[in-house]
Amino acid sequence: MKRFLTAFGFFALLVAAWHWACVQKFWSPVLVPSPESVGRYLWESALDGSLAEATLVTMKRLLAGYFIGIVIGLPVGLLTARFRFLRDTLGMLALGLQGLPSVCWVPLALLWFGQTEAAMLFVVVMGTVWSVVLATQTGVRNVNPIYVRAARTMGSRWLHIWIRVIMPAALPFIVSGMKQGWAFAWRSLMAAEIFVTILTGFGLGHLLHYGRELHAMEQVIGIMFILVLLGLLADKLLFSPWERWLHHRWGTDKA
Amino acid sequence: MSIQDEVTAPPPAKLAIDRVSKSFTTARGSVHALDNVSLQVAEGEFVCLLGPSGCGKSTLLNLVAGLELPDSGTVVADGRPVRHPGRERMMMFQESALFPWLDVIGNVLFALKLKPGLKSNERQEAARYYLKLVGLEKFMEANIHELSGGMKQRVALARALAPNPRVLLMDEPFAALDAMTREQLYGDLQRIWEQRHVTILFVTHNVREAVSLGDRVVLFSPHPGRIHEEFRIDLPRPRDINSVEVAGYATRITRALKQHLQEGAPAP
Numbered sequence: 001m002k003r004f005l006t007a008f009g010f011f012a013l014l015v016a017a018w019h020w021a022c023v024q025k026f027w028s029p030v031l032v033p034s035p036e037s038v039g040r041y042l043w044e045s046a047l048d049g050s051l052a053e054a055t056l057v058t059m060k061r062l063l064a065g066y067f068i069g070i071v072i073g074l075p076v077g078l079l080t081a082r083f084r085f086l087r088d089t090l091g092m093l094a095l096g097l098q099g100l101p102s103v104c105w106v107p108l109a110l111l112w113f114g115q116t117e118a119a120m121l122f123v124v125v126m127g128t129v130w131s132v133v134l135a136t137q138t139g140v141r142n143v144n145p146i147y148v149r150a151a152r153t154m155g156s157r158w159l160h161i162w163i164r165v166i167m168p169a170a171l172p173f174i175v176s177g178m179k180q181g182w183a184f185a186w187r188s189l190m191a192a193e194i195f196v197t198i199l200t201g202f203g204l205g206h207l208l209h210y211g212r213e214l215h216a217m218e219q220v221i222g223i224m225f226i227l228v229l230l231g232l233l234a235d236k237l238l239f240s241p242w243e244r245w246l247h248h249r250w251g252t253d254k255a
Numbered sequence: 256m257s258i259q260d261e262v263t264a265p266p267p268a269k270l271a272i273d274r275v276s277k278s279f280t281t282a283r284g285s286v287h288a289l290d291n292v293s294l295q296v297a298e299g300e301f302v303c304l305l306g307p308s309g310c311g312k313s314t315l316l317n318l319v320a321g322l323e324l325p326d327s328g329t330v331v332a333d334g335r336p337v338r339h340p341g342r343e344r345m346m347m348f349q350e351s352a353l354f355p356w357l358d359v360i361g362n363v364l365f366a367l368k369l370k371p372g373l374k375s376n377e378r379q380e381a382a383r384y385y386l387k388l389v390g391l392e393k394f395m396e397a398n399i400h401e402l403s404g405g406m407k408q409r410v411a412l413a414r415a416l417a418p419n420p421r422v423l424l425m426d427e428p429f430a431a432l433d434a435m436t437r438e439q440l441y442g443d444l445q446r447i448w449e450q451r452h453v454t455i456l457f458v459t460h461n462v463r464e465a466v467s468l469g470d471r472v473v474l475f476s477p478h479p480g481r482i483h484e485e486f487r488i489d490l491p492r493p494r495d496i497n498s499v500e501v502a503g504y505a506t507r508i509t510r511a512l513k514q515h516l517q518e519g520a521p522a523p
Contacts, residue, residue, distance in 0.1 A: 144352075146348055146350055146352045147352060147354060149322055149346075149348070149352070150346070150348065150352035151365075152322060152340045153320055153321075153322065153340045153341075153342075153344070153345055153346040153424075154342065154345070154365065154366040154369050154414075154418065155340070155341065155342045155366075155369040155370070155418075156369055160369070164365070165354070168354070168356040168357075169354070169355075169356065171356060248398065249355060249356055249358075249398055249400075250355050250356075250398075250400060251355075251398060251399075251400025251401065
């Protein structure tokens, strides 16, 4: 609670400083809108439902693509870890493509899927999957072989070893890979939404883009604020519980 | 079968290792780890395999465990050739090899869940029984990283004992512990061994440790790994590692070891 209050106080201070700078007319209100106008935009768009709808559209794309990315990336990572041939081929491909910002896939995605949800999904999957593959591969390759030997003497075999020993042992790596995958997916989706209009649903990226076209900087900043909030929320809800458990179990939090 | 039946009716066990050889190919060429090694272990016997590093004693343990297969020769446990690892031959390692993603009782339950025919409450009962046996009943829900080195090896011992194996294979399990903890564990191990009548193969490079634990000490010589000499230790139990009798045996064995190392020094 105390830490929450500290963070809250910090943000309140930031907004106060921003407000003060606007009152003092440091910048033209055309360049930097006041916190009040941003708040007004957020309030109005919350009331007319456009904000909630856009958030829903974006989160749906993100979660679906992220989920597909993990479902593909996890087994592929296990395979590339297990077979040297796959590591030298698929693993290398993953390493290369992980370095590619996945927004680079947008032109091809549009060509292949048109202005559809599938195109958005494709970009998100491309952002997620390679990080998950590489993290899983690294995690599995770092599992202490003595765990596997011990499990084998206890009667553990093939699938049981993979599911009950190797995957949990690689979990710290896998979770950090999933976190990285999330960050990449999030960035690429935003870029794609700002870049392309998809007629089946207007996401947060589109709202930001319209803000730019209408030169409504309070809208741009308002959406940015929502994006930051969602990012923080995802970290706290999706990853923090895992990481806390890992630290507790592995004893890695007493540094 | 309840835990009480298992304790009162210990299963028979016997190991026959017959003319076993094993080589490994490494980056620096071929290593002849074991050369024509034969060894018989009686049911309920405590045998220590002693020798300098590189003499193949750990390899022999892995062969008996079924983690590796011999190039030639046979390993027979209870009349059946060993081809796979099996619950009836449990292994303990120098590192505890406990799983950090499970708590203490979870580690013991891991072994028990792989044993067919046990109900959930029977597994719980067995896990508690063995953790109590090694004196860790207060630490069932502890995380592995919270335990000291000695406690970790106790949990590893409980985990190895839990599926009620006929043979316990121990690969320098106490080598990384401090002397005081080690002496406590010597006492515990002898007590448990006498209670449970398991057969133990114990690998060590510590002569006194071998003498104070084993019915028999088998001395290995390296390059290639062979059995050099055997010593029967006729001392009453429980033995004290600091006693004069243990020291007497240890001196004799150390002398044999040194003599052999000088004779058998590898050609330049």
